[in-house]
Structure formats: C-alpha cells, structure tokens
Amino acid sequence: MPPPARPGKWGDLSARFWSGVAMGVVGIGAILLGGVWFQMLVIFVTAVMVWECWIMIRGASPVSGMLVAAGVASVMAAQVFDGPETRQFLPLFLVAPLVGACVLPRERLTFAVFALAIQVAGWGLAHLRLDYGMTWLLWLVGLVVVTDIAGYFAGKALGGPKFWPAVSPKKTWAGTLAGWAAAAGVGAGVAALTPAGAGIVVLSVLLSFAGQMGDILESAFKRRQGVKDSSALIPGHGGLFDRFDALLGAALALLLVAGVAGLPGGPS
Structure with a gap:
C-alpha cells in the first residue's frame, strides 16, 4: 500500500484561508462596534494567549492554566472597562508574571516577559480604540x-x-x-x-x-x-x-x- 500523499507547500492554504476569514469577521466586527464588544474580545484573546504561554511551559495542566487565564481576564476587565483612570492599577499586570515565577518549574523569566507584554499590548489596543x-x-x-x-x-x-x-x-x-x-x-x-x-x-x-x-x-x-x-x-x-x-x-x-x-x- 503506497504511503499517503504528502501535502505540497500550499497544503495548509485552505484551512488558513477559512480560519482567517472567520477571525477577520469577528475581529473587524468587534472593532467597528467598539465599546464592550471590542473590550470583551481583547480580554478573551489576552487571557487565552497567556494561557497558551503557560501550557507550552508547564504542559497540559488544566487547573493551573485556567486559574491563570481567569486571573488575567479579571485584571484586564478592571483595566479596560473603566477608562483611563484605571492606569494607576497597571501594576496589577505583574500578578500573572509573579505567579509564574513562583509556580513554573522553568522558563520563568520567559513567561513573565511574554505575559506582561501580552497584557500591556491588550490594554493598549483597547485604549487605542477608545482614544483614537x-x-x-x-x-x-x-x-x-x-x-x-x-x-x-x-x-x-x-x-x-x-x-x-x-x-x-x-x-x-x-x-x-x-x-x-x-x-x-x-x-x-x-x-x-x-x-x-x-x-x-x-x-x-x-x-x-x-x-x-x-x-x-x-x-x-x-x-x-x-x-x-x-x-x-x-x-x-x-x-x-x-x-x-x-x-x-x-x-x-x-x-x-x-x-x-x-x-x-x-x-x-
């Protein structure tokens, strides 16, 4: 029996295209609507990205990973829903990096840098939509x-x-x-x-x-x-x-x- 045909260099194009279309519809729709719709999208994407960083380092650990994601979502919600006056609470973005420093067995600095960068970028995008x-x-x-x-x-x-x-x-x-x-x-x-x-x-x-x-x-x-x-x-x-x-x-x-x-x- 011959081996299955290997996909060519364009073999992933169909999946990439349709997934990209779906993400584009959701993302552009949220940007156009603004307000709570875009803020909720930012909170979700930010929390999931930090969760992905966590599981890449720690592996499949659903409890700890979900707790970190929930914590990031809570911090992001506090930051993006209440306007510019919440900037005094930006140090809360250090919570997830500090948790990683205490819990993760390795790559603690790597996780801290990415987790902080993801949260700051998410906060910046939310306020870019609000301010500009x-x-x-x-x-x-x-x-x-x-x-x-x-x-x-x-x-x-x-x-x-x-x-x-x-x-x-x-x-x-x-x-x-x-x-x-x-x-x-x-x-x-x-x-x-x-x-x-x-x-x-x-x-x-x-x-x-x-x-x-x-x-x-x-x-x-x-x-x-x-x-x-x-x-x-x-x-x-x-x-x-x-x-x-x-x-x-x-x-x-x-x-x-x-x-x-x-x-x-x-x-x-």
Whole structure:
C-alpha cells in the first residue's frame, strides 16, 4: 500500500484561508462596534494567549492554566472597562508574571516577559480604540494582516535566503521584504485618505518590522519548548498566540510611538 500523499507547500492554504476569514469577521466586527464588544474580545484573546504561554511551559495542566487565564481576564476587565483612570492599577499586570515565577518549574523569566507584554499590548489596543477611534486600529490590524499575507505568499513562491534561520527557519528575506512593501502600501493608502501625512508610510513599515519580530520571538519560544503551535484552537493557524504574535509586537511598538510622539494626524 503506497504511503499517503504528502501535502505540497500550499497544503495548509485552505484551512488558513477559512480560519482567517472567520477571525477577520469577528475581529473587524468587534472593532467597528467598539465599546464592550471590542473590550470583551481583547480580554478573551489576552487571557487565552497567556494561557497558551503557560501550557507550552508547564504542559497540559488544566487547573493551573485556567486559574491563570481567569486571573488575567479579571485584571484586564478592571483595566479596560473603566477608562483611563484605571492606569494607576497597571501594576496589577505583574500578578500573572509573579505567579509564574513562583509556580513554573522553568522558563520563568520567559513567561513573565511574554505575559506582561501580552497584557500591556491588550490594554493598549483597547485604549487605542477608545482614544483614537476605529481608523487607527483598522490601520494597525490591516498592516499586520497584509504583512503576513504578503510574506506568506512571497516566501512560499520565491524562497531564497532565510531571514534568521537559527530562530525562524521558514522565514525568508523575500517574504520579509514583501511584508514591508505591503505595509508601505497600506500606509500610503492611509496617507491619501487621512491627514496623517507621508510619515504614516514610514511608521507602517516600522510597525510591520515590529510585527515580524513579534512573530520571530514567538517562534523562538515555541522552538525552546519543542512545540509546533501554541495550541490547536484555530485550524491551520495553531493557537491565538500563533495568530496574534505579530499584532503583539506591532501594538507594543505603536504604544511606544504614541506615548513619545503621538500618532500622525491625532485622534479620528
């Protein structure tokens, strides 16, 4: 009996496409609706991503993992529902990292860094929607998505030299550069339609690179743990951490830019 046929290099495209469509509908719908709908999505995604970090290190431990996720969800709810005045309670984001430092048998610092980064990024996205409106959030998500899509197709089709083979063996320079070009196109579109100016094109490319680094760092984390995906929640994509790692990097970079210089064009 012949062995089963191995999928080609595009074998995962169908699952990725339909899962991506479903996530896009939910995500864009929540962004457009704003308010409690987007806040609830942020809380859910943040808690699940921290849970995935936990189980990658500790393994299948449903009780401890769910307790950590519930704690993160509670902290996030306190932070995103009550407006900017809750910023004095931001130190609560240290609770999950400290729990990890006390309970996890290894990778304590790694978990602490990722858990803190995920919570801060989630808080930043919630307040980006509240303070700047949906336009800037759609721009951020859009440039992360087009970076991923352009990188996927260019990398698969063109191949070539690897971007950082020791950390992420599948990523190529062709895919990386295609992602930057796609992000620049998104920035150019925003510059043409808003008062943001040409600086948004440069910022789009920088955030595209930050998103790619978020993806690479998550890949390095998974390789250290000996796992392919952070979980199996999303067909063709793995877990939420696998899908939102680039948004995590881009959101943190945008928070830094907004905190130092504000966003081009200001709130919309």
